[in-house]
Amino acid sequence: MSNRDDNLTELYDKDGNLIGVLITAPLWEQIKPKLKGILPEEAPKERPEPTGDWNTLKDYWDFPYPVDTDVHCENCGNKTDDWEKDEPRKFRLTSCNLGGLVSFKCTQCQARIVKKHFKDQITVECTPYIDEKTQRKEARY
Structure with missing residues (x-):
């Protein structure tokens, strides 16, 4: 990485090829209106x-209880016995790993439901969606 000035940071790969540019928020606010015709307008x-x-988690399932597909949102009361079969989805799978950590997003209230599969039990956490950032958790560069 090399700094051209206080508003731009050029990013290089290991071979010295320029791969991107990091810009500060004040500079972004200045150039964003000028890029209106170039940037995509639709939300990602x-x-x-x-x-x-x-499917990998299910293939390697070694817990003493059967695979569970029920999901319940404590925030809005949305629930399903089998999230995989719902059409349209009541809950969207957002992440899953072989260790048994499975995360869903409630399509009704956007809350995050995390199921932690342990050897002899499942714990469930429901975190309401918060639209605004917490300033003390904001990344600083």
Whole structure:
């Protein structure tokens, strides 16, 4: 990385090729209106569900209880017995790993539901969606 000035940081790969530029927020606010015709206007599409990771977890399932597909949102009361079969989806799978950590987003209230599969139990956490950032958790560069 090299700094051209206080508003731009050029980013290089290991071979010295320029791969991007990091700009400060004040500079972004200045140039954003000028890029109106170049930048896409539509909101980014939601990433596909990581069903491959879910299938891998099911393939290697070694918990003493059966695979659970029920999801319940404590925030709005939305619930399903089998999230995989819902059409349209009541809950979207957002992440899953082989360790048994499975995360969903409620399509009704956007809350995050996390299911932690342990050897002998499942714990569930529901975190309401918050539209505004917490300033003390904001990244600083």
